[in-house]
Amino acid sequence: MASRRTIPFDYPASGAIAAALPGAGLPWLDALRAEGRRLSADGLPSTRLEAWKYTSLAPLAALEFAAPAADSVAEADLGPDAFDAVDGPSLVFVNGRLSASHSRFDALPQGLRIVALAEGLADDPAQVEALVGGTAPLNGDPMAAFNAAFAADGCIVETEPGAEVQEPVRLRFVAAPGGEPLAYHPRVIVRAGAGSRLALVECHEGPGGAPSWSNPLVDVRVGEGAVLSHVKLQIEGEGAYHTALTKAALAGGAHYESHLLALGAGLARHEIHVRFDGEDADCQLRGGYMARGSQHVDNTTVIDHAVPHCESREVYKGVLDDTARGVFQGRIVVRKDAQKTDGHQLNRTLLLSPKAEIDTKPELEIYADDVKCSHGATAGEPEADQLFYLRSRGLDHRTALALIVEGFMGELLGEIGHEPVRAALAVRVADWIGDAV
Amino acid sequence: MSAQQEAAQAVESYAGERYKYGFVTDVEADSAPPGLDQDTIRFISAKKGEPEWLLAWRLKAFERWLQMEDEEPTWAKLHYPPIDYQGACYYSAPKSDADRPKSLDEVDPELLKTYEKLGIPLQEQEMLAGVAVDAVFDSVSVATTFKDKLAELGIIFCSISEAVKEHPELVQRYLGSVVPYSDNFFATLNSAVFTDGSFVYVPKGVRCPMELSTYFRINAANTGQFERTLVIADEGSYVSYLEGCTAPMRDENQLHAAVVELIALDDAEIKYSTVQNWYPGDAEGRGGIYNFVTKRGACRGANAKISWTQVETGSAITWKYPSCILQGDNSVGEFYSIAITNNRQQADTGTKMIHMGRNTKSRIVSKGIAAGRSDSTYRGLVRIQPRAEGARNHTQCDSLLIGATCGAHTVPYIESRNPTARVEHEATTSKISEDQLFYCRQRGIDEEDAVALIVNGFCREVLQELPMEFAVEAQKLVAISLEGSVG
Numbered sequence: 001m002a003s004r005r006t007i008p009f010d011y012p013a014s015g016a017i018a019a020a021l022p023g024a025g026l027p028w029l030d031a032l033r034a035e036g037r038r039l040s041a042d043g044l045p046s047t048r049l050e051a052w053k054y055t056s057l058a059p060l061a062a063l064e065f066a067a068p069a070a071d072s073v074a075e076a077d078l079g080p081d082a083f084d085a086v087d088g089p090s091l092v093f094v095n096g097r098l099s100a101s102h103s104r105f106d107a108l109p110q111g112l113r114i115v116a117l118a119e120g121l122a123d124d125p126a127q128v129e130a131l132v133g134g135t136a137p138l139n140g141d142p143m144a145a146f147n148a149a150f151a152a153d154g155c156i157v158e159t160e161p162g163a164e165v166q167e168p169v170r171l172r173f174v175a176a177p178g179g180e181p182l183a184y185h186p187r188v189i190v191r192a193g194a195g196s197r198l199a200l201v202e203c204h205e206g207p208g209g210a211p212s213w214s215n216p217l218v219d220v221r222v223g224e225g226a227v228l229s230h231v232k233l234q235i236e237g238e239g240a241y242h243t244a245l246t247k248a249a250l251a252g253g254a255h256y257e258s259h260l261l262a263l264g265a266g267l268a269r270h271e272i273h274v275r276f277d278g279e280d281a282d283c284q285l286r287g288g289y290m291a292r293g294s295q296h297v298d299n300t301t302v303i304d305h306a307v308p309h310c311e312s313r314e315v316y317k318g319v320l321d322d323t324a325r326g327v328f329q330g331r332i333v334v335r336k337d338a339q340k341t342d343g344h345q346l347n348r349t350l351l352l353s354p355k356a357e358i359d360t361k362p363e364l365e366i367y368a369d370d371v372k373c374s375h376g377a378t379a380g381e382p383e384a385d386q387l388f389y390l391r392s393r394g395l396d397h398r399t400a401l402a403l404i405v406e407g408f409m410g411e412l413l414g415e416i417g418h419e420p421v422r423a424a425l426a427v428r429v430a431d432w433i434g435d436a437v
Numbered sequence: 438m439s440a441q442q443e444a445a446q447a448v449e450s451y452a453g454e455r456y457k458y459g460f461v462t463d464v465e466a467d468s469a470p471p472g473l474d475q476d477t478i479r480f481i482s483a484k485k486g487e488p489e490w491l492l493a494w495r496l497k498a499f500e501r502w503l504q505m506e507d508e509e510p511t512w513a514k515l516h517y518p519p520i521d522y523q524g525a526c527y528y529s530a531p532k533s534d535a536d537r538p539k540s541l542d543e544v545d546p547e548l549l550k551t552y553e554k555l556g557i558p559l560q561e562q563e564m565l566a567g568v569a570v571d572a573v574f575d576s577v578s579v580a581t582t583f584k585d586k587l588a589e590l591g592i593i594f595c596s597i598s599e600a601v602k603e604h605p606e607l608v609q610r611y612l613g614s615v616v617p618y619s620d621n622f623f624a625t626l627n628s629a630v631f632t633d634g635s636f637v638y639v640p641k642g643v644r645c646p647m648e649l650s651t652y653f654r655i656n657a658a659n660t661g662q663f664e665r666t667l668v669i670a671d672e673g674s675y676v677s678y679l680e681g682c683t684a685p686m687r688d689e690n691q692l693h694a695a696v697v698e699l700i701a702l703d704d705a706e707i708k709y710s711t712v713q714n715w716y717p718g719d720a721e722g723r724g725g726i727y728n729f730v731t732k733r734g735a736c737r738g739a740n741a742k743i744s745w746t747q748v749e750t751g752s753a754i755t756w757k758y759p760s761c762i763l764q765g766d767n768s769v770g771e772f773y774s775i776a777i778t779n780n781r782q783q784a785d786t787g788t789k790m791i792h793m794g795r796n797t798k799s800r801i802v803s804k805g806i807a808a809g810r811s812d813s814t815y816r817g818l819v820r821i822q823p824r825a826e827g828a829r830n831h832t833q834c835d836s837l838l839i840g841a842t843c844g845a846h847t848v849p850y851i852e853s854r855n856p857t858a859r860v861e862h863e864a865t866t867s868k869i870s871e872d873q874l875f876y877c878r879q880r881g882i883d884e885e886d887a888v889a890l891i892v893n894g895f896c897r898e899v900l901q902e903l904p905m906e907f908a909v910e911a912q913k914l915v916a917i918s919l920e921g922s923v924g
Contacts, residue, residue, distance in 0.1 A: 351856035
């Protein structure tokens with residue numbers, strides 16, 4: 001059976017790469033990487049695994065990746081920064097490794113600490129161990145196993161209790177593939193101290209059609225009463241594969257909001273796991289996806305109400321054109337005794353082309369009786385009534401359609417509090433619409 | 438004491454209650470030895486005097502089943518120990534098989550007594566209810582009524598073994614055409630070893646004047662029941678088919694893997710209703726029926742309609758997804774379901790609506806009620822194929838939880854490949870609110886009646902889809918299934 005659940009994948013594995021990774025020789029890190037290698041040795045998850053039913057990684061498995069050279073960071077022209085109007089510290093990773101010349105994260109505001117992972121492992125491995133060593137058990141998350149085995153760089157973002165950080169911390173991941181397919185596995189660790197406020201802006205980008213694979217793992221913990229706003233823009237080129245896993249654990253009274261805009265890569269999967277560890281916490285997951293050509297975009301979320309009195313709100317909306325395929329798998333689990341849980345989930349998709357496809361699987365798994373849970377899903381083309389209304393006021397078909405799509409997606413962006421960040425995402429949505437209709 | 442505490446206590450008290458229909462009839466069975474190999478299949482086939490083509494089909498299915506060792510479905514939210522397929526008995530017929538009764542007078546009096554205990558006096562039912570009954574006791578049909586009246590209209594309603602003999606051309610043409618022998622683990626097993634079941638053919642333009650009904654009984658210990666039902670509605674015809682069942686109390690788990698195939702041609706309509714009340718096992722989950730059923734209907738022609746209605750209250754484990762393949766343009770599929778689980782019961786049930794033709798419509802209404810320590814899962818698929826212009830689906834799944842130790846789950850799959858299609862899905866999960874209970878109680882309705890009232894209201898949309906004969910029974914069943922489980 002095991003063989004059917006995985007696709008054999010000849011990733012330039014094991015010894016050679018492991019020895020070249022930063023921090024090699026640290027016993028705890030070697031052990032973690034060995035465990036990751038063991039769990040990823042069987043290959044990539046196949047569509048026989050329920051969680052991967054609609055997303056086939058077979059084309060990724062067919063690529064032959066070169067082992068990344070230790071100093072592959074090119075001082076390349078990175079192209080325009082999507083968030084250049086946003087102030088605050090920024091870390092730029094090229095091909096998965098920190099580019100010191102593009103990054104600015106000295107002179108940080110009080111209460112904020114940022115450590116680049118490779119640097120940290122060289123300077124002060126003990127403090128990295130404290131955060132990385134104990135993270136995320138790997139079983140059941142095949143992509144996390146790859147990340148654990150092969151992560152070469154990344155960062156730790158930490159706020160002290162009560163710290164209020166005004167400007168967002170920006171993490172920019174740029175693919176600059178050369179001739180050969182290239183893969184990287186960034187590891188990001190976010191720790192928001194009790195009562196602190198922090199905003200994080202992730203951006204994943206890369207040029208054109210050269211094949212690359214980005215497999216980030218973002219490990220988030222939101223402390224008691226802390227507020228974390230997490231924005232992610234994903235705009236890699238059509239040759240890219242993006243398989244991201246974000247794991248968030250929320251302490252009592254914490255507030256976590258995730259805003260995702262997925263526009264890029266030939267195949268992208270955004271998996272978000274949220275777990276409530278303390279009562280009275282709440283989380284909001286908002287995701288937008290727009291795909292065209294033969295793009296495949298997969299949003300998979302799991303919200304685990306492990307304790308009572310928590311609230312979750314989830315809205316995912318997407319627009320699919322040409323032969324693009326969208327996948328939404330949203331699972332809400334309410335554990336035994338997690339009474340007074342309040343969970344709502346909505347997925348809506350607009351199909352603009354006769355060949356586009358959406359596969360939706362909203363799932364409720366409920367073991368407590370005193371709960372309010374609901375989900376809804378719709379899919380279809382833009383309402384004829386809406387189009388008619390606009391056209392009867394003199395707009396041509398194209399303009400009317402653009403207006404409808406803009407309104408449809410605009411609802412999501414309106415929830416982002418930081419104005420320059422919101423504006424930067426709005427520009428991307430407008431550009432997409434301009435090209436599509 | 439709060440209503441909740443009382444409810445919890447009541448659940449415990451109910452756990453001690455016995456299955457109302459639990460009794461075993463002692464009829465000497467003519468069984469095949471336990472185990473499954475080619476010889477078992479030849480034995481079944483020979484016993485039934487089947488033609489060569491059917492034996493070949495069975496053996497082909499068996500061959501396939503052997504290769505499916507790894508394919509026993511594990512994706513459902515169901516937990517049960519591995520089934521020993523070699524330990525089960527695959528054929529059991531009442532002894533009187535050799536000399537089949539022509540009328541009720543000739544039926545084994547033991548059987549008639551059984552029916553009486555169940556409250557289905559055949560003779561009265563014939564006259565009063567106007568229902569033709571093809572009663573299945575274990576695996577062989579023992580009494581068929583109203584056949585002559587149906588025959589006048591050209592309607593064929595008989596056991597499938599009889600149909601194989603009398604109407605081989607129809608059986609050969611349609612058997613396995615909706616659920617192929619290689620379809621899934623349980624359906625393939627059924628194709629190899631099915632013993633009996635019902636066959637219905639309604640000719641062109643005929644509206645069947647009465648509800649056709651089969652009562653299933655599982656009896657002889659250690660016997661799997663493998664029913665095969667085939668219903669064909671020819672162009673412009675209409676038929677309503679009822680299926681209901683109860684089973685005697687026993688200790689060992691019994692495997693039931695039935696297959697039902699429906700075929701509706703142009704403008705035809707089939708309404709298929711089920712009330713399932715098999716033995717659910719005792720309060721600790723010992724015993725009880727394993728109900729692994731493949732039910733599928735094909736709307737082959739334009740404007741055809743297939744409607745499934747089910748009230749599932751029994752069985753230890755239910756694995757059942759009555760489906761519609763909407764091939765013809767403008768064809769319609771419906772699925773109305775109530776699934777009630779109590780004690781340790783587990784149900785994973787739902788439907789599949791495959792939209793292939795233009796302007797096809799489907800509607801899904803599912804009501805799941807979980808009490809005790811049971812788990813109830815709705816699992817459904819709505820697939821819109823690229824050619825299904827203007828297809829419509831609306832799905833509504835509501836779950837009601839009674840007590841803090843049960844689980845209710847919703848797993849809908851929606852796959853849309855046509856932009857003109859409109860697919861909508863809604864699901865909610867909740868418990869009976871204290872407000873609703875209070876409102877009823879302050880008007881003098883005791884708590885148990887209040888809960889029955891609220892639950893019946895919750896199920897109303899589905900109950901009213903049932904034919905009248907069943908609606909009354911089902912409404913009682915809903916109340917009985919939850920008897921004592923709520924405050």
